[in-house]
Amino acid sequence: xxxxxxxxxxxxxxxxxxxxxxxxxxxxxxxxxxxxxxxxxxxxxxxxxxxxxxxxxxxxxxxxxxxxxxxxxxxxxxxxxxxxxxxxxxxxxxxxxxxxxxxxxxxxxxxxxxxxxxxxxxxxxxxxxxxxxxxxxxxxxxxxxxxxxxxxxxxxxxxx
Numbered sequence: 001x002x003x004x005x006x007x008x009x010x011x012x013x014x015x016x017x018x019x020x021x022x023x024x025x026x027x028x029x030x031x032x033x034x035x036x037x038x039x040x041x042x043x044x045x046x047x048x049x050x051x052x053x054x055x056x057x058x059x060x061x062x063x064x065x066x067x068x069x070x071x072x073x074x075x076x077x078x079x080x081x082x083x084x085x086x087x088x089x090x091x092x093x094x095x096x097x098x099x100x101x102x103x104x105x106x107x108x109x110x111x112x113x114x115x116x117x118x119x120x121x122x123x124x125x126x127x128x129x130x131x132x133x134x135x136x137x138x139x140x141x142x143x144x145x146x147x148x149x150x151x152x153x154x155x156x157x158x159x160x
Contacts, residue, residue, distance in 0.1 A: 001073050005107040012067070012075050012105070013139060014039050016049065021145040026127050028150070030057030037067075037140065051138065053131060059083070061125050065134040074111040077103040078134055080124040086114045100124040 003011070018024070019036040027033045037049040048070050056062035062081035069075050079101055086095035095101040095114045102118065103111040120137050123129040128148045135143040 001070055003069070003073060003105065003107065005105075008073075008075060008105040008107065011049070011069055014041070015139050015141045017142045018051070018135070018140055018146065019047070021142050022147060023149055024131070024146050025149045026053055026131055027055040029055050029060045031055050051134070051140075053127070055127055056081070063124070063127050063130055065131060067134075067138045073105070074103065075105045076134075076138060077111055078117065078121065078124075078130065078137075079103070079114075080130065088113045 016037045016039045019038050024035060025033055032052060032054045035051040035053070036047065037051055038045055038047045039049065040046070050068045050071075052064075052066040052068055054064040054066075059081050062079075064080075065078045066074055067076040081098050082095075082101075083097055085097050086101065088094070089109055089112050093113070093115060095116070100117040100121065101114045102116075103114050105111060106113050117124065118137070121130065121133045123133075128150060131148065132143060132146070135146065
């Protein structure tokens with residue numbers, strides 16, 4: 001599915017809610033979790049977004065957080081610890097191996113363009129910090145209600 005740039009930007013910038021913020025399970029190494037997201041559009045609740053979190057097995061610091069629309073349209077993706085360099089389609093921005101970076105939807109290219117990670121992301125080596133920063137960046141406005149569970153450890157991010 002292709003989106004216009006205006007549609008993609010609107011979907012990225014609209015205020016969103018995690019559908020079940022009371023307990024967010026983040027994946028252990030070699031795992032992926034999906035978290036339903038909803039938003040209001042023209043007075044209607046829309047349930048066609050998800051946040052996906054991936055945690056690699058071999059390199060446990062390799063984490064990806066993704067904001068997905070309609071199941072497979074990647075609006076935003078943050079990657080850490082990717083072992084391969086990334087060259088954008090325009091050849092202008094090159095992300096070095098293991099450099100945390102962000103992919104933002106671009107009409108005609110999907111998520112092929114990568115950029116250095118903005119300063120909004122404080123600690124890319126901790127999956128819970130990265131996830132919370134990703135929620136904020138993705139305009140999830142009920143992130144203060146999130147309780148994170150990683151491999152059986154439960155805490156509220158505001159208590160840390």
